[in-house]
Amino acid sequence: MPIKPIRAAVIGCGAISDAYLSNLTQRFVGIKAVACADLDEEKARTQAERYGITARTSADVLSDPDIDMIINLTPPAAHYSVIKQALLHDKHVFSEKMIAVTLEEGRELVRLADERGLRLGVAPDMFLTGGIQTSRYIVERGLIGEIQSANVTVNRNLDVFGDILPFLEQPGGSMPFDYGCYHMTALASIMGPARRVSAFTRIHSPERTRLRVTSPLFGQTVTHTEPDVVTAVVEYASGALATVNFTGCSNVDEEPILDIYGSAGILRMGDPNVAGSSVRLKKPSQPEVTFPFTHGFLNESRGVGAAEIAWSMKAGRPHRASKEMGFHVFELIHGMMISAAESRPYEMTSTFTVPEPLPEGYIDRGFWGPTEESALI
Ligand SMILES: NC(=O)c1ccc[n+]([C@@H]2O[C@H](COP(=O)([O-])OP(=O)(O)OC[C@H]3O[C@@H](n4cnc5c(N)ncnc54)[C@H](O)[C@@H]3O)[C@@H](O)[C@H]2O)c1
Numbered sequence: 216m217p218i219k220p221i222r223a224a225v226i227g228c229g230a231i232s233d234a235y236l237s238n239l240t241q242r243f244v245g246i247k248a249v250a251c252a253d254l255d256e257e258k259a260r261t262q263a264e265r266y267g268i269t270a271r272t273s274a275d276v277l278s279d280p281d282i283d284m285i286i287n288l289t290p291p292a293a294h295y296s297v298i299k300q301a302l303l304h305d306k307h308v309f310s311e312k313m314i315a316v317t318l319e320e321g322r323e324l325v326r327l328a329d330e331r332g333l334r335l336g337v338a339p340d341m342f343l344t345g346g347i348q349t350s351r352y353i354v355e356r357g358l359i360g361e362i363q364s365a366n367v368t369v370n371r372n373l374d375v376f377g378d379i380l381p382f383l384e385q386p387g388g389s390m391p392f393d394y395g396c397y398h399m400t401a402l403a404s405i406m407g408p409a410r411r412v413s414a415f416t417r418i419h420s421p422e423r424t425r426l427r428v429t430s431p432l433f434g435q436t437v438t439h440t441e442p443d444v445v446t447a448v449v450e451y452a453s454g455a456l457a458t459v460n461f462t463g464c465s466n467v468d469e470e471p472i473l474d475i476y477g478s479a480g481i482l483r484m485g486d487p488n489v490a491g492s493s494v495r496l497k498k499p500s501q502p503e504v505t506f507p508f509t510h511g512f513l514n515e516s517r518g519v520g521a522a523e524i525a526w527s528m529k530a531g532r533p534h535r536a537s538k539e540m541g542f543h544v545f546e547l548i549h550g551m552m553i554s555a556a557e558s559r560p561y562e563m564t565s566t567f568t569v570p571e572p573l574p575e576g577y578i579d580r581g582f583w584g585p586t587e588e589s590a591l592i
Contacts, residue, residue, distance in 0.1 A: 220245055229289075231517065232262055238515070238518035250282065290380075291387035292386070336537065339400045341401070341516075343516070345511055350475075354477070361478045365473070367472065378426075390461055390462075401484060408567055445459065534570075
């Protein structure tokens, strides 16, 4: 039976739009990007030509009854207004991370989507990819026993990244929100909701001059207002604990650690920002082994969260990259900032239902294998 795809329009045709547009025009069957828009019309035209879709204005796609879903790929400062406008125009939305900049904006968007009965999903959708789903498989089959604690360490050099994507130095785009969210979302999808968090933070080099001579921003002085060195302890509702270390002023090459310690083993989840990152398991007194992937989406799979929403709409079930989980992780990272600013533990106000794992075995093996997308049905 031919499948009628959900028709999507991308708003924001910048750096990450290639990954989305290539997957949403060529890879998935349940959703198809048919149009794109950007404040910079030239960028929209370029991407439209490259992916064989139509370049339009945001207002135009929002008022088109044939567009079912908006894929929001704008910088964080625009997320609130783009998502809100899309919901007010009765569009379902999948948005890049994070849901908004302030907690109040995020809460309002969650409420608005509920009031209007619309789907709202938020990135990172990487927790649906092979490494993290395989990690979950390991945990749920009891291979590490009962989860006791986790260790997150994330490094990046904002002095380099900020020159390329200036929103990374602005509220909502700082390192804990932009990058730490991958690790905290991966943990959330396995360890469930957090109860409270305590943190210390600092801002590295509050004033810095951009030194990349090829950048149009060369020579400008930028003031860092956002904490980007963060050490936190999270207590999960399950009783498990996590230590978190985000360092935005270190090596430019990222060396993330995402380990879960259980009563019967240690799980090393690899890089939650890289879909095919290997998963390692260490059992007591045994050498560490690389675990075979049990799930597909082992390459650049951004857009899988939106595709999963499309299939969940057809099936009439909740989608996995939920606004509730997205908001909870957003609140947790804000909670780190609030805890540090007010010298007290921050008690979480939100919670979420842990999304169902994807079924195992849908690993792309070419013509004879099952299709990866069948895991989303
Ligand atoms: N760059 C990456 O590697 C990467 C990876 C994963 C996720 N993301 C996320 O994707 C989003 C976009 O990131 P990016 O790197 O592509 O940014 P970018 O700055 O390269 O592109 C953003 C685009 O959005 C457009 N835009 C801004 N406000 C708009 C509005 N109100 N209406 C229409 N268009 C608007 C800009 O003109 C620009 O072309 C961010 O939320 C980011 O966190 C980026």
